[in-house]
Amino acid sequence: MVKDKNNLGIDLMKPFLKWAGGKYKSIDKIKSVLPSGHRLVEPFCGSCAVSLNLDYENYLLADFNQDLINLYKILVAENQHFINYAKSFFTEENRTSEKYYELRYLFNTTNNIRLKSALFVYLNRHGFNGLCRYNSKGLYNVPIGSYKTIYFPELEMKNFADKLKNAKFVCQSFEKTLQQANKRDIVYCDPPYMPLNTKSSFTSYTEYGFELDAQKYLAQLADDYYDKGYKIFISNHDTELTQSLYKKSSIKSFDVRRMISANGTNRGFAPELIACYN
Numbered sequence: 001m002v003k004d005k006n007n008l009g010i011d012l013m014k015p016f017l018k019w020a021g022g023k024y025k026s027i028d029k030i031k032s033v034l035p036s037g038h039r040l041v042e043p044f045c046g047s048c049a050v051s052l053n054l055d056y057e058n059y060l061l062a063d064f065n066q067d068l069i070n071l072y073k074i075l076v077a078e079n080q081h082f083i084n085y086a087k088s089f090f091t092e093e094n095r096t097s098e099k100y101y102e103l104r105y106l107f108n109t110t111n112n113i114r115l116k117s118a119l120f121v122y123l124n125r126h127g128f129n130g131l132c133r134y135n136s137k138g139l140y141n142v143p144i145g146s147y148k149t150i151y152f153p154e155l156e157m158k159n160f161a162d163k164l165k166n167a168k169f170v171c172q173s174f175e176k177t178l179q180q181a182n183k184r185d186i187v188y189c190d191p192p193y194m195p196l197n198t199k200s201s202f203t204s205y206t207e208y209g210f211e212l213d214a215q216k217y218l219a220q221l222a223d224d225y226y227d228k229g230y231k232i233f234i235s236n237h238d239t240e241l242t243q244s245l246y247k248k249s250s251i252k253s254f255d256v257r258r259m260i261s262a263n264g265t266n267r268g269f270a271p272e273l274i275a276c277y278n
Contacts (some may be wrong), residue, residue, distance in 0.1 A: 007024070011075055015047035016121070016156035018130025023235070026047040026256050026272070033252055033274055034233060037186040043174035044190045048072070052163055056186070059167035062177040065132070069139075069171040071117040072164070079161040083154055086118040090125070090152040100144040102125055108139045121157075125150055178221055181230060188236040191218055194242050196270065219245035219275075226277035228262065233278070238271035246275035 001271055011089040012027055023030060023046075034040075037263060042050065045061040046068075063069055074082050100123075102211055122248065124130060127142040136142045170177070174189065181187050192210040215236075222232045236242045239252045255269040 006118045013052040013159050014153075014156050015052060015117045015154040016153035016160055017047045017132075018122050019049070020129075020131055021190070022047045023190060026235070026254075027053045029252070029256075030235070030274065031235075031253055033276055034186055034188060035231065038184040039186070041177065041181045041185045042190070043177035043187070043194075044209070048160065048164065049079075050188055050190070051167065052160065059164060059165070060170070060177065060180065060185075061167050062169065062170045062172055062174070064173060065247065066171045067116060067120050068132075069169050070113050071120050072160075072169045074117045075157060076113055076161050076165045076167070076169075077167075080117070080161070081113070082149050083157045083161070085114070086121045086157070087116055087152050087154060089122040090150060094122070095126070095150060097144050103141075104140060106247065113155065121153075126154070131253075139192065151224055174218060175221065177226060178218070180226075183229050183231075185231070187225075187230065187232040189195065189218065191234070191236065193235075193237045194239055196237055215242075216245060219233035222246070222277050223248050231278040236273060236275070238273040242273060242275075246273070249275035249277045251275055 012024065013230060015022060015024060021160075027049065039060060040051060040056040041060045041062075042048075044061050045051065045063045048061060050062055051059050063071070076207075078085075089103070094103065096201050103119055104123060107116055107123060110116050110119075121141065123142065123212065124132065126145060126147070130145075130147040133140070133144045135140050174191070178187065190228060191214070194212075194215055216233070222234060225232055234249075235248065236246075237252075243251065253275045254272060257274050
């Protein structure tokens with residue numbers, strides 16, 4: 001497997017998807033607080049940066065984005081065959097604005113899951129700032145980005161397919177995923193973050209959003225499961241509200257450099273936390 005090294009010289013596997021709020025740059029912080037266990041459960045698996053870089057016997061990886069889960073299932077099932085198929089869309093002809101919006105329309109209208117999964121990779125790499133966003137009708141609506149070169153993540157996709165070939169991928173709510181966890185599991189939650197201000201929210205990750213009530217409900221569930229003896233960890237922005245929501249936990253605070261922001265220009269450090277219910 002091809003790996004990168006982070007600033008601490010630790011070998012890391014890079015996710016093949018660009019991902020707002022992805023944990024690739026925070027792996028050392030997460031690894032320092034997550035204990036060993038039988039299985040890692042992620043109700044918000046996102047780019048799977050955490051599962052790629054932590055070693056557990058088993059993985060239950062869930063997300064509410066059906067397109068994402070379909071992509072992961074096909075990739076681990078077909079491995080290099082699907083990688084080659086996805087790569088076929090990364091041509092010079094398909095780099096134009098006209099072709100991007102044509103393929104985005106195809107993504108939003110096709111019922112062919114394999115095609116849609118390959119187009120998900122294409123849109124992720126060609127779209128603005130690597131965002132994943134849907135409108136209220138469930139249509140992917142990220143505009144084209146402006147890039148001098150487009151990188152096809154062949155090695156990263158291969159690493160993913162090899163490392164997580166035995167993981168269980170499911171599209172379902174975080175409540176249902178928590179219900180499927182047991183006390184031997186380590187549960188790591190990476191929900192869409194609470195905004196640092198009113199202009200920095202990514203709640204349109206799916207057409208259903210992830211608003212304040214959902215944040216509160218997740219925190220309440222973490223409290224309840226912790227009382228029953230479960231080990232749960234939650235990442236979020238470090239704000240007065242999240243400090244209050246997770247007051248029952250042990251909170252680890254740190255700063256992380258933003259790699260993707262709403263306007264594509266704000267890439268400074270942001271205060272984050274991990275709430276540790278263990």
